Amino acid sequence: MSVDELLYRSRFGGLWTDRRDAHDLLEARGAANAYNDADVELLAHYIDHGYVILKKVADRAVIDEYLAHFEAAWDDPPERLWLQWNQQGLPMDRRFYDEMAKVGSLHLSFDRAGELLFPRRVLRFLTQIYERPPVAFQTLTMRKGSEETLHIDTAPLTLTEPMSLVGSWMALEDVQPGSGEFQYIPGSHGVLEQLHHGTYKGHNGDHRAAHEVITAKRRLCDERGLDVQTFMAKKGDVLIWHGDLLHGGAPIEDSTTTRKSLIAHLMPLGVMPTFFDFSHAGVIAYAGGGYTIDTHWADMLLGPDPTNEWLASSDGRVTKLWRDWVPLSLRRRVSPSFAARVRQNIFIRSRLTRRRTLFHDYKGS
Numbered sequence: 001m002s003v004d005e006l007l008y009r010s011r012f013g014g015l016w017t018d019r020r021d022a023h024d025l026l027e028a029r030g031a032a033n034a035y036n037d038a039d040v041e042l043l044a045h046y047i048d049h050g051y052v053i054l055k056k057v058a059d060r061a062v063i064d065e066y067l068a069h070f071e072a073a074w075d076d077p078p079e080r081l082w083l084q085w086n087q088q089g090l091p092m093d094r095r096f097y098d099e100m101a102k103v104g105s106l107h108l109s110f111d112r113a114g115e116l117l118f119p120r121r122v123l124r125f126l127t128q129i130y131e132r133p134p135v136a137f138q139t140l141t142m143r144k145g146s147e148e149t150l151h152i153d154t155a156p157l158t159l160t161e162p163m164s165l166v167g168s169w170m171a172l173e174d175v176q177p178g179s180g181e182f183q184y185i186p187g188s189h190g191v192l193e194q195l196h197h198g199t200y201k202g203h204n205g206d207h208r209a210a211h212e213v214i215t216a217k218r219r220l221c222d223e224r225g226l227d228v229q230t231f232m233a234k235k236g237d238v239l240i241w242h243g244d245l246l247h248g249g250a251p252i253e254d255s256t257t258t259r260k261s262l263i264a265h266l267m268p269l270g271v272m273p274t275f276f277d278f279s280h281a282g283v284i285a286y287a288g289g290g291y292t293i294d295t296h297w298a299d300m301l302l303g304p305d306p307t308n309e310w311l312a313s314s315d316g317r318v319t320k321l322w323r324d325w326v327p328l329s330l331r332r333r334v335s336p337s338f339a340a341r342v343r344q345n346i347f348i349r350s351r352l353t354r355r356r357t358l359f360h361d362y363k364g365s
């Protein structure tokens with residue numbers, strides 16, 4: 001057994017909250033007044049159960065503004081806005097208004113995105129587990145429940161530090177019973193780690209291997225008596241979950257209901273997603289704290305337009321850190337199946353943007 005395996009539950013290391021001695025660290029830090037009592041309680045809960053619920057943390061006025069922006073986007077979408085529907089990436093279109101569609105990174109065109117994604121208590125908690133500033137690398141905004149089967153995010157959303165992945169789910173309205181509530185299995189992050197083909201943290205597009213990992217994880221949860229819980233959230237409540245926590249959306253029993261929600265997928269500053277070629281993306285700092293990846297990387301290639309809404313909504317600092325930071329060797333080390341998936345994604349994306357020529361440099365690497 002390697003030193004890392006002794007120190008961490010995962011063979012891929014993790015945050016300090018993933019260490020086997022996390023409770024000792026927490027106790028020592030609490031005693032040194034690094035955290036207040038409420039912090040200690042939340043952090044201990046996160047270590048043991050792999051999630052925390054922060055009630056009424058988001059400003060309702062900001063949520064209402066975001067919902068108005070979301071509503072308007074169906075008829076007049078911001079440039080390049082896309083959605084996921086039925087496993088496909090498609091341009092935003094009102095045809096999907098009443099469907100189970102996930103709208104990607106709408107926050108980039110929203111003036112108050114920093115306030116929405118990083119309410120004070122959310123920012124505090126993320127900064128405590130990361131010990132670095134948090135970065136939202138992707139958001140998904142939904143009108144309806146996803147009916148997504150229980151899964152773990154570390155499988156599709158690979159990062160240079162795979163175990164630093166965290167999700168946040170915000171209720172944009174009070175959740176109604178039967179609306180396809182967000183579900184999760186407390187403690188499922190802590191069962192014996194299951195890897196794809198016994199080796200990979202990410203599934204790299206191999207859905208059969210992903211299914212095997214989920215099935216094995218669920219069996220381990222059953223053996224431990226870990227049960228599915230439902231998040232009956234009120235507007236403005238946020239649930240933050242560990243990348244290895246099983247979660248998903250319950251079946252929709254009442255199709256007349258909406259379940260407006262916002263997911264952010266997060267990592268610490270300095271980490272890099274590897275499930276997609278983000279090497280041209282910049283990072284935007286929000287005035288109140290926290291960052292986002294600017295996924296309008298095509299704009300970065302062409303030169304950012306300072307009048308862009310997304311740029312105006314930040315404090316104006318757009319850094320090329322991302323591009324400079326990524327070692328060029330990284331892209332040469334990806335497995336063939338991962339590279340194939342990247343190319344497939346690039347093709348889908350390029351059909352959306354009709355700018356295929358922008359990607360020739362990746363293919364050449």
Ligand SMILES: O=C(O)CCC(=O)C(=O)O
Pocket residue numbers: 102140145146147148169180181182183247248249250261263
């Ligand atoms: O909001 C939900 O229903 C869960 C969605 C989810 O986990 C996902 O999009 O990966």
